[in-house]
Amino acid sequence: MWSIFRKLVGLIFYPDVCVYCGALGSLLCSNCYEAIEWSLLPPKLDINQPIASLEVVSMYNGPIKSLIQKLKFYGVIDVAQVGAELMYQSLNLPKVDCLVPVPMHPKRLSQRGYNQTYLLAKALGKIMDTPVANILLRTEYGLSQVEKISRPQRTQVLTRQFVINPSLQTSKLPKSVLLIDDVVTTGTTLSACVKALQTAGISVVHVATLAHGY
Numbered sequence: 001m002w003s004i005f006r007k008l009v010g011l012i013f014y015p016d017v018c019v020y021c022g023a024l025g026s027l028l029c030s031n032c033y034e035a036i037e038w039s040l041l042p043p044k045l046d047i048n049q050p051i052a053s054l055e056v057v058s059m060y061n062g063p064i065k066s067l068i069q070k071l072k073f074y075g076v077i078d079v080a081q082v083g084a085e086l087m088y089q090s091l092n093l094p095k096v097d098c099l100v101p102v103p104m105h106p107k108r109l110s111q112r113g114y115n116q117t118y119l120l121a122k123a124l125g126k127i128m129d130t131p132v133a134n135i136l137l138r139t140e141y142g143l144s145q146v147e148k149i150s151r152p153q154r155t156q157v158l159t160r161q162f163v164i165n166p167s168l169q170t171s172k173l174p175k176s177v178l179l180i181d182d183v184v185t186t187g188t189t190l191s192a193c194v195k196a197l198q199t200a201g202i203s204v205v206h207v208a209t210l211a212h213g214y
């Protein structure tokens, strides 16, 4: 029922218009698709753990920035599908046991009502025929601190924030995962996620994000 209501609201307020230029017809028109600044090389990030691969669709600008903003701040959740298709088409994605979205802080999740990274992972998982698992949780610890402190301290606090979902049995954790995020900047958040996954024994961690910001 809720999904039908949301769809109706979406059709009224957000008919299929291009997220960047506003042209009617699709969520990303062909002109804006052509304007995407594809990321040809993986960005240099502060990821201290060994990762199997790192792939990024685009710089955080132009149509991709617009797409992520619509998904994150304007509730246009259908664009998660577009983001997932862009990832699938442009990235060299590995075969893994499951996709793992970067979790959202519980307070943010209750404010926004959804985790855009989970929506992205879900849409991508459907295309890749790979399950999505909320293996990671983000604890409440230290949210206000994270926004105020220096980078080394931030890494420490973030590392404590990401934990393996306690409802999952350690013996049933996958061997290989693809960690999904929407935007990566320094990489400290991803690094903390990778550390939590590897500490739990998940040795093969690939990473894919939609955009790389500064």
Ligand SMILES: [Zn+2]
Pocket (backbone or CB within 6 Å): 018, 019, 020, 021, 022, 023, 028, 029, 030, 031, 032, 033
């Ligand atoms: Zn357009």
